[in-house]
Amino acid sequence: MGAMLRCSGLRKAFGDIQAVDDVGFTIATGETYGLLGPNGAGKTTSISMIAGLLHPDAGDIEVVGTPMTPRALDAKAAVGLVPQDLAIYPDLTARENLRFFARLQGLSRADAGARGDEVLEVIGLTDRADDRAGEFSGGMKRRLNIGIGLLHHPKLLILDEPTVGVDPQSRNAILESVEHLSIEGLAVLYTTHYMEEAERLCDRIGIVDQGRLVAEGTRRELIATIAEQDVVRLHVAGDGAAAARACDDLDGVTSAEVEGEEIVCLLDGAAAQLPALLGAVAAVGATVDGVEVREPDLEDVFLHLTGRALRD
Amino acid sequence: MLRAATLILAKDARLRARDRSVWLFALVVPIGLTFLFSSIFPDTGELELTAGVVDLDGGEVAAGFVDGVLPGLAEADILTLVAFEDERDARSQVADGTVDAAWILPDGFSEAVAAGEDARIEVLVTAGRTLPPLAEAYASRIEQVGLALTTEVALTGTPPDPALAGAIGAAAAEAEALIAIEQETAGNGQPLDPVSYLAAGMASFFVFFVVQFGITGLLEERQLGTLQRLKAAPISPGAIQLGKLMGAFLLGLASMTALSVASTTVLGASWGPTSGVVILVVALVLAAMGVMALVGTFARTAEQAGNYQSIVAIVLGLSGGVFFPIPGDNLVMQIATRLSPHGWFIRGMDTLSTTGRWTAVLPAAVAILAFGVVAAIPAVVLERRRSSW
Numbered sequence: 244m245g246a247m248l249r250c251s252g253l254r255k256a257f258g259d260i261q262a263v264d265d266v267g268f269t270i271a272t273g274e275t276y277g278l279l280g281p282n283g284a285g286k287t288t289s290i291s292m293i294a295g296l297l298h299p300d301a302g303d304i305e306v307v308g309t310p311m312t313p314r315a316l317d318a319k320a321a322v323g324l325v326p327q328d329l330a331i332y333p334d335l336t337a338r339e340n341l342r343f344f345a346r347l348q349g350l351s352r353a354d355a356g357a358r359g360d361e362v363l364e365v366i367g368l369t370d371r372a373d374d375r376a377g378e379f380s381g382g383m384k385r386r387l388n389i390g391i392g393l394l395h396h397p398k399l400l401i402l403d404e405p406t407v408g409v410d411p412q413s414r415n416a417i418l419e420s421v422e423h424l425s426i427e428g429l430a431v432l433y434t435t436h437y438m439e440e441a442e443r444l445c446d447r448i449g450i451v452d453q454g455r456l457v458a459e460g461t462r463r464e465l466i467a468t469i470a471e472q473d474v475v476r477l478h479v480a481g482d483g484a485a486a487a488r489a490c491d492d493l494d495g496v497t498s499a500e501v502e503g504e505e506i507v508c509l510l511d512g513a514a515a516q517l518p519a520l521l522g523a524v525a526a527v528g529a530t531v532d533g534v535e536v537r538e539p540d541l542e543d544v545f546l547h548l549t550g551r552a553l554r555d
Numbered sequence: 556m557l558r559a560a561t562l563i564l565a566k567d568a569r570l571r572a573r574d575r576s577v578w579l580f581a582l583v584v585p586i587g588l589t590f591l592f593s594s595i596f597p598d599t600g601e602l603e604l605t606a607g608v609v610d611l612d613g614g615e616v617a618a619g620f621v622d623g624v625l626p627g628l629a630e631a632d633i634l635t636l637v638a639f640e641d642e643r644d645a646r647s648q649v650a651d652g653t654v655d656a657a658w659i660l661p662d663g664f665s666e667a668v669a670a671g672e673d674a675r676i677e678v679l680v681t682a683g684r685t686l687p688p689l690a691e692a693y694a695s696r697i698e699q700v701g702l703a704l705t706t707e708v709a710l711t712g713t714p715p716d717p718a719l720a721g722a723i724g725a726a727a728a729e730a731e732a733l734i735a736i737e738q739e740t741a742g743n744g745q746p747l748d749p750v751s752y753l754a755a756g757m758a759s760f761f762v763f764f765v766v767q768f769g770i771t772g773l774l775e776e777r778q779l780g781t782l783q784r785l786k787a788a789p790i791s792p793g794a795i796q797l798g799k800l801m802g803a804f805l806l807g808l809a810s811m812t813a814l815s816v817a818s819t820t821v822l823g824a825s826w827g828p829t830s831g832v833v834i835l836v837v838a839l840v841l842a843a844m845g846v847m848a849l850v851g852t853f854a855r856t857a858e859q860a861g862n863y864q865s866i867v868a869i870v871l872g873l874s875g876g877v878f879f880p881i882p883g884d885n886l887v888m889q890i891a892t893r894l895s896p897h898g899w900f901i902r903g904m905d906t907l908s909t910t911g912r913w914t915a916v917l918p919a920a921v922a923i924l925a926f927g928v929v930a931a932i933p934a935v936v937l938e939r940r941r942s943s944w
Contacts, residue, residue: 319788344784
């Protein structure tokens with residue numbers, strides 16, 4: 244499979260803030276690549292550079308073999324962008340929105356009309372085509388927002404947190420659409436801070452934190468970095484930080500982090516270690532209200548790699 | 556680039572057409588205010604003129620004008636005739652506003668008319684007097700009577716009967732004019748009649764609000780999130796700006812055109828020769844774009860830009876005298892009008908109305924454009940600095 248996107252060494256700073264620091268990855272045809280990270284991790288800045296909206300301070304970007312810059316029109320023509328915030332005209336109808344952006348992508352008037360109608364069908368808004376977008380529900384607006392990104396049959400579709408603020412039903416519809424696009428052979432770059440979405444949609448995932456790509460791989464590969472280990476969640480009343488430090492000092496415990504009122508411990512052999520954990524918590528004067536033992540997921544990988552939860 | 560700019564322009568036009576505020580600023584409010592203010596001013600047809608004549612010629616034709624035409628106007632209550640000691644006295648009284656106007660019949664006037672040569676009557680109009688309909692009417696009558704007098708003198712060689720001069724004047728209406736009228740305005744005159752003045756003032760005032768809709772378009776796109784999408788499209792970045800500027804220009808032009816047509820047909824305003832009006836209008840729209848663009852660069856949102864721009868538009872409009880004529884003897888206010896593109900626009904319209912020559916508006920047009928250029932240069936620099944590319 245050929246690479247639809249190839250980027251390397253991307254850097255971008257805003258004043259003293261290093262928003263993106265040496266980020267690089269590739270996406271192949273038909274592959275869905277997820278950028279997983281908390282808000283402010285540098286996901287949107289990264290895709291802004293990839294979509295040609297921002298000049299990187301350093302690094303290279305190639306879309307379908309063509310270098311991407313804000314003036315690289317050929318490279319831009321290969322990209323469909325679905326911004327995080329809604330990017331539609333509320334005073335235009337759904338059909339007018341689609342036709343305008345289709346014309347802007349270079350389609351003729353006739354083709355824009357026909358393609359607009361096709362996309363209306365895909366996003367399930369045919370019966371509301373002539374209603375103003377401002378009258379739509381949040382989920383319908385999101386679908387229209389995505390539909391605009393599909394108008395010109397892009398080779399690379401970039402979706403920036405497309406399910407933020409969407410009701411569960413619409414969210415599921417959006418995720419199904421992305422799955423369908425991937426099956427059709429579209430390369431998809433999907434940013435999210437929802438672990439479940441990354442696990443469900445993405446062939447490979449890049450974990451970003453504070454502007455850096457801290458890990459990359461398939462879900463299985465990422466979890467394998469902490470594999471053979473268990474995750475124990477202790478719901479603690481009392482000094483959680485002291486309890487976490489006490490747990491972290493135990494032999495066989497890889498990490499122990501405070502996440503809200505819980506201590507998340509990554510360790511070898513949960514069954515054998517559990518009495519020691521409970522004892523360590525009790526030793527600092529805290530009490531354990533509940534215990535959960537399970538296999539690790541991407542959330543745990545992120546916690547293990549960054550020391551912070553995805554939702555922090 | 557032009558294709559993409561045109562697409563953006565067409566999209567904006569569709570959005571604006573659905574935006575009631577554009578119609579309000581572009582047409583409804585200016586026309587309404589012009590109508591309202593014009594009703595406060597007296598009808599120019601009811602104005603009475605206090606004027607006199609200085610006959611330096613003393614010939615037959617001049618006598619016919621002095622003894623035949625002017626008394627007829629006095630009898631019609633249009634004119635109150637006063638006597639001048641000499642030309643100097645006439646110029647002095649016009650200059651200080653003691654009288655509204657004076658006619659100077661130069662030496663050799665009658666001979667020139669009789670010989671079929673170019674003959675001129677000089678008309679002096681005092682400062683602050685708005686008299687164009689009357690002046691035009693006088694000019695027309697004088698031309699007609701002048702022709703008739705020429706015919707009479709040629710036939711009889713005697714001074715014409717005043718009654719006869721009036722009667723044959725009408726019959727000569729279609730004939731070629733031999734007498735040219737030179738109208739000179741003393742000080743800073745306002746040849747525009749009140750309705751035309753207000754129409755021009757309102758149009759110039761509101762065009763600064765109307766162009767806002769185009770100029771703040773980038774901020775609106777940014778707020779809607781669509782700017783990101785436009786930037787991501789395979790179009791030149793300049794096409795977005797060009798589309799917005801084209802929208803602002805056409806919106807301003809359409810607003811002023813609509814207002815000039817509406818004020819002419821509905822309110823009877825007279826905007827003067829089209830070529831001169833076009834030059835002034837284009838210059839003003841461009842100036843409005845430059846000034847509003849500069850003001851807009853200091854705003855973070857379209858609403859904030861609208862507020863800033865409204866303040867600037869109101870200050871410039873008021874200082875330019877858009878709502879009422881600025882008295883010629885008020886030095887401070889006269890200076891203020893020169894610091895406002897609105898003031899130069901009205902000055903240009905005055906000049907156009909007075910002279911009827913499009914070339915006469917060029918100085919005002921250049922001054923208006925200077926405002927636009929001086930404002931546009933820093934606006935472009937600031938916008939580029941703020942822009943992410």
